[in-house]
Amino acid sequence: MAVQWLLVCHGLVTLLVVVSFLCGNWPIFQGTFVQRIHFFLAFGAYDYFRRVIDFVFGARGTGALASVEYFCCDRPNPILQILYLGIIGGTYYIIVKSSFSYIPGYYLSEIHRYTSLLAVAVGIILFLLTSFSDPGTVNIENVSQYLSAYPYDNIIFFEKDCSTCKIPRPARSKHCSVCKRCVARFDHHCGWMNNCIGEKNTRYFMAFLFWHFIICIYGVVAIVLLLAGRMKELQVIHILTVYYGIDNSFRGLAPHVAQVKCLSLSYHSFVLIGIF
Ligand SMILES: [Zn+2]
Numbered sequence: 001m002a003v004q005w006l007l008v009c010h011g012l013v014t015l016l017v018v019v020s021f022l023c024g025n026w027p028i029f030q031g032t033f034v035q036r037i038h039f040f041l042a043f044g045a046y047d048y049f050r051r052v053i054d055f056v057f058g059a060r061g062t063g064a065l066a067s068v069e070y071f072c073c074d075r076p077n078p079i080l081q082i083l084y085l086g087i088i089g090g091t092y093y094i095i096v097k098s099s100f101s102y103i104p105g106y107y108l109s110e111i112h113r114y115t116s117l118l119a120v121a122v123g124i125i126l127f128l129l130t131s132f133s134d135p136g137t138v139n140i141e142n143v144s145q146y147l148s149a150y151p152y153d154n155i156i157f158f159e160k161d162c163s164t165c166k167i168p169r170p171a172r173s174k175h176c177s178v179c180k181r182c183v184a185r186f187d188h189h190c191g192w193m194n195n196c197i198g199e200k201n202t203r204y205f206m207a208f209l210f211w212h213f214i215i216c217i218y219g220v221v222a223i224v225l226l227l228a229g230r231m232k233e234l235q236v237i238h239i240l241t242v243y244y245g246i247d248n249s250f251r252g253l254a255p256h257v258a259q260v261k262c263l264s265l266s267y268h269s270f271v272l273i274g275i276f
């Protein structure tokens with residue numbers, strides 16, 4: 001029982017941290033402790049860290065921290081690309097290790113061994129296409145083409161030169177301060193892709209986002225079906241309904257999720273991956 005309470009508390013704290021970090025600045029949380037947690041997580045914590053570095057290492061420490069900050073946030077670097085590959089590769093590795101022995105199962109056919117690999121492979125291909133394609137760099141050779149393709153409307157976009165590249169800045173283009181170049185139909189600089197998202201790679205980026213949305217849904221449905229299949233195979237539902245006299249309906253069984261889980265041995269990794 002104590003362990004279950006600990007898990008509930010852990011879940012609530014995690015939920016509070018995630019909600020505060022993502023939504024703490026929303027008007028409905030103004031003046032509440034949720035907003036205070038948001039400011040602490042978004043700014044305060046790093047500020048305290050900087051002060052600790054200053055206190056312990058002095059000016060040399062803060063100087064080193066500033067250059068790390070510059071490298072991580074203001075210059076192109078592959079940190080988030082490596083993190084993405086680690087997340088998708090690591091998660092798939094855990095799934096292969098923990099659940100492939102149950103595929104084929106009661107509800108999942110053998111084909112999911114291959115379709116899951118295909119889903120991940122397509123995701124990585126879209127990631128590579130977005131990361132390593134030209135977003136539509138504007139330079140002295142192609143600027144006239146972009147100027148005629150995107151005329152100025154004199155409402156939002158006025159005739160203007162880029163002060164860094166010293167070339168006319170076509171409408172809807174923007175100078176990326178991280179990559180130090182002008183990009184046509186600029187959307188944003190994506191740290192995960194280590195590339196700008198612009199005219200020529202927006203389609204890959206949108207396909208990447210859509211595909212990962214599909215992968216998430218596919219993963220959750222597959223894990224739920226896998227767990228349901230295991231329970232069916234282990235006859236947990238049968239034990240609960242026949243021996244414990246619990247109504248054999250979703251409504252009747254739902255309050256006994258914990259018991260279902262305990263009786264069906266231990267599938268914590270599946271549940272965690274499902275939530276993730
Ligand atoms: Zn520029």
Ligand SMILES: [Zn+2]
Nearest residue numbers: 176179189196
């Ligand atoms: Zn950029």
